[in-house]
Amino acid sequence: MKRRxxxxxxxxxxxxxRQLTELQMIAEAAGEIGEGRDxxxxxxxxxxxxxxxxxxxxxxxxxxxxxxxxxxxxxxDLSAEMLADVxxxxxIVGHSERRADHDEDDAAVRAKAEAAxxxxxxxxxxxxxxxxxxxxxxxxxxxxxxxxGSVPDGATGANLVLAYEPxxxxxTGRTAAVEDIADxxxxxxxxxxxxxxxxxxxxxxxxxxxxxxPGNAAELLAIDDVDGALVGGASLKADDFIAICRAxxxx
Ligand code: 13P
Numbered sequence: 164m165k166r167r168x169x170x171x172x173x174x175x176x177x178x179x180x181r182q183l184t185e186l187q188m189i190a191e192a193a194g195e196i197g198e199g200r201d202x203x204x205x206x207x208x209x210x211x212x213x214x215x216x217x218x219x220x221x222x223x224x225x226x227x228x229x230x231x232x233x234x235x236x237x238x239x240d241l242s243a244e245m246l247a248d249v250x251x252x253x254x255i256v257g258h259s260e261r262r263a264d265h266d267e268d269d270a271a272v273r274a275k276a277e278a279a280x281x282x283x284x285x286x287x288x289x290x291x292x293x294x295x296x297x298x299x300x301x302x303x304x305x306x307x308x309x310x311x312g313s314v315p316d317g318a319t320g321a322n323l324v325l326a327y328e329p330x331x332x333x334x335t336g337r338t339a340a341v342e343d344i345a346d347x348x349x350x351x352x353x354x355x356x357x358x359x360x361x362x363x364x365x366x367x368x369x370x371x372x373x374x375x376x377p378g379n380a381a382e383l384l385a386i387d388d389v390d391g392a393l394v395g396g397a398s399l400k401a402d403d404f405i406a407i408c409r410a411x412x413x414x
Contacts, residue, residue, distance in 0.1 A: 164365040168384070169324060169391035170196075170408045171203040171287065171370065172398025173227060173255060178206045186217045188401035193221035196405055199413030201391075203253055204398065208241055215250040225253030225287070228261055231274035233281065243275075243282035253285045255393075257313050259330045269312025277315045280322050287324045287393070288313050291373070294331035302329075302343075303350050310354050318359055320366025325351060326393045332373025334395060341386060344371055348388035377406035384411045 186204065193202060205225040206214045214224050226246040230237050233244050246254055256279060257272030267275075276286035290309035292302045306327070314323065327347055329339050339347070348369050356364030371383055372393030384392060391411065397403040 165414060166320070166366065166368050166390045167199065167201055168411050168413060169201040169203060169368050169370060170404070170411055171225070171253070171255075171324075171326075171391065171393050172205065172404055173258070173372075173393055173395050174204065174206045174399060175227065175260070175395060176207060177399055178210055180210060180213065182399070183210065183213055183217055185399065185401040185404075186214055186222075189222060189404055190218050192401075192405045192408075193219070196408035197221045200408060200411055202408065205253070205255055208246075211246070211251065212249045223252040224249075225251050225255065225284075227255050227258065229254050229256065229275055229278055229282075229284075231271070231278045233278070243278040243284055247282040247284055251284060253287055253324070254279045255287045255289060255326070257309075258289045259291055259328060259333060263330075269309060272313040273315050276313065276323070280315070280317070285322055285324060287326050287370070289326045289328055289372070289393070291328040291330050291333075297329065297331065302347065306347060306351060307354055310351065310358070314358070318355075318367065319363050320368070324368045324370060325355070326370040326372050327351060328372035328393060334374070336374050338374050338379055338383065339371075341382065344383065344389065345386050348386065352388045375407060377403050377410065380407040380410035 202222040229243040230240040256275040279286035292305040368390035370391045370393045371389045375392045375394045
């Protein structure tokens with residue numbers, strides 16, 4: 164089955180109003196790089212609204228996290244409904260930095276994904292093994308358990324994107340070997356098909372993330388069942404993000 168690639172930028176805790184010029188450049192290139200691809204930028208919440216205005220219709224915006232509840236006494240948190248209210252179409256949930264910094268477990272991530280759906284957003288559920296788990300040969304077991312625990316029932320190609328990000332590859336300049344990525348993505352595809360059925364399991368996009376750069380994007384994005392990238396550091400520079408998009412095969 165053909166899946167439309169998704170190139171998503173995760174700005175993490177980076178981005179001030181003056182960096183909106185980078186988004187301006189991405190918006191200007193969007194007609195070309197968005198041909199056959201879905202484009203997404205997840206800036207910090209403080210500039211979501213301004214980003215929406217700059218990026219227009221060709222580049223979606225998304226949140227980096229959401230609370231499971233629609234509203235309430237949760238100082239400092241944001242609900243999925245609030246993200247949808249400012250024009251977000253996606254929200255990242257369960258990023259390894261949130262799992263580590265905020266003790267989010269699979270059940271919490273699953274509740275956030277359900278919250279995303281309640282608000283009409285696509286949930287980008289992140290999973291990935293630590294270096295110790297990889298060295299112990301536990302990678303596929305870890306990924307299987309994370310999918311089982313973090314992905315809610317009712318997932319479809321329209322409401323779920325899975326992002327495989329080996330924790331040790333994030334922000335390190337190291338990427339997983341091509342054959343290891345192929346193994347992981349193949350395993351994840353089979354897991355999704357088993358869980359969701361042939362049609363739905365085949366429709367869910369599986370992104371790779373972790374030190375995706377212009378120089379390695381073509382190789383990484385050509386791997387079977389790699390349906391796009393979740394890009395951290397390189398998404399902060401328009402030139403790099405645009406180069407990664409161009410390196411992503413379409414159709
Ligand atoms: P880097 O591309 O900076 O390694 O970050 C990847 C990531 O965590 C995206 O969510």
